Amino acid sequence: MLMLGIDLGGTDIKFGLVDKSGRLIHKTKYPTHAHLGFEGVMQRVAEFAREVIASHDVAGIGMGVPGPMSSALGIVYEAPNLPGWENVPVRDHLQTLIGLPVVLHNDANAAAYGEFWAGAGRGCSNMVLFSLGTGVGGGLILNGELYSGPDDTAGELGHIPIDYNGPPCNCGSRGCVEAYASATAIRRIVREALAKGVETSIRIPKGEEETFGARLVYEAALAGDAFAKQVLYDVGKALGIAAAAIINILNPERIIYAGAMIGAGEFIFAPLREYARTRSFRRPAQRAQILIAELGADAGIIGAAGLAFQAFGC
Numbered sequence: 001m002l003m004l005g006i007d008l009g010g011t012d013i014k015f016g017l018v019d020k021s022g023r024l025i026h027k028t029k030y031p032t033h034a035h036l037g038f039e040g041v042m043q044r045v046a047e048f049a050r051e052v053i054a055s056h057d058v059a060g061i062g063m064g065v066p067g068p069m070s071s072a073l074g075i076v077y078e079a080p081n082l083p084g085w086e087n088v089p090v091r092d093h094l095q096t097l098i099g100l101p102v103v104l105h106n107d108a109n110a111a112a113y114g115e116f117w118a119g120a121g122r123g124c125s126n127m128v129l130f131s132l133g134t135g136v137g138g139g140l141i142l143n144g145e146l147y148s149g150p151d152d153t154a155g156e157l158g159h160i161p162i163d164y165n166g167p168p169c170n171c172g173s174r175g176c177v178e179a180y181a182s183a184t185a186i187r188r189i190v191r192e193a194l195a196k197g198v199e200t201s202i203r204i205p206k207g208e209e210e211t212f213g214a215r216l217v218y219e220a221a222l223a224g225d226a227f228a229k230q231v232l233y234d235v236g237k238a239l240g241i242a243a244a245a246i247i248n249i250l251n252p253e254r255i256i257y258a259g260a261m262i263g264a265g266e267f268i269f270a271p272l273r274e275y276a277r278t279r280s281f282r283r284p285a286q287r288a289q290i291l292i293a294e295l296g297a298d299a300g301i302i303g304a305a306g307l308a309f310q311a312f313g314c
């Protein structure tokens with residue numbers, strides 16, 4: 001008995017067949033072709049899903065979708081990277097197209113559930129996942145279950161405010177951890193510093209002003225660049241202060257970090273652990289393990305399938 005996990009993104013649709021123990025049996029991905037709109041993309045999802053399922057004993061489907069949505073109603077309210085997706089009945093439509101039960105969740109929550117079920121969160125009951133990417137996303141597992149709140153908006157860990165006078169954030173607020181610790185934030189910090197003539201070996205390759213990653217900063221830091229080390233230290237510090245808030249509020253057993261940024265290793269994790277510990281209460285700080293995610297880009301499909309196992313109880 002298997003479940004199909006689907007991770008729908010603006011660029012790719014990922015599929016994974018997962019068994020009851022959380023093992024990924026088979027995975028594949030196809031381009032989304034988001035310009036086809038809701039109906040066109042759903043036809044692609046259904047077509048590829050049928051292909052992946054063929055000849056396997058699949059009992060249901062879990063799907064992670066980007067953007068504000070309702071897991072209870074199975075509706076996506078909007079998806080910034082999927083034109084035409086406004087108040088669309090994704091769950092019911094996919095059920096009709098494929099003839100299998102479908103459960104729908106926010107993609108960050110599905111990834112958090114994946115790490116909880118089959119990755120770095122295995123064996124604990126309370127954990128949070130920070131996904132460090134273009135933005136900072138997250139998910140909460142409380143008492144062994146995904147907690148997404150009545151509006152599926154819980155777990156927006158990127159918008160923990162760490163400075164009420166801080167830089168503007170995409171969400172409309174200020175000083176959120178996302179404005180310090182996302183790839184977007186690092187690019188802004190490096191560009192501003194270079195424009196001011198700060199002494200550093202970092203050179204942004206031509207045409208990559210909006211796309212260069214933390215790796216550029218990490219490599220400079222490895223070579224001893226003081227500015228690069230400071231940038232990564234500040235990222236770790238911001239994440240550590242956000243982790244301290246989580247530690248005080250939720251008393252989690254594990255705080256897990258995913259995304260390309262974790263490649264910067266101790267440049268980020270040393271200050272992260274230090275600030276998480278010194279800015280929170282002693283006992284929960286001792287309890288909370290700070291770990292690196294294990295499933296990489298597969299967390300979303302594995303978690304979506306895990307949520308299908310949970311929903312359809314087999």
Ligand SMILES: [Zn+2]
Nearest residue numbers: 159169171176
């Ligand atoms: Zn924000």
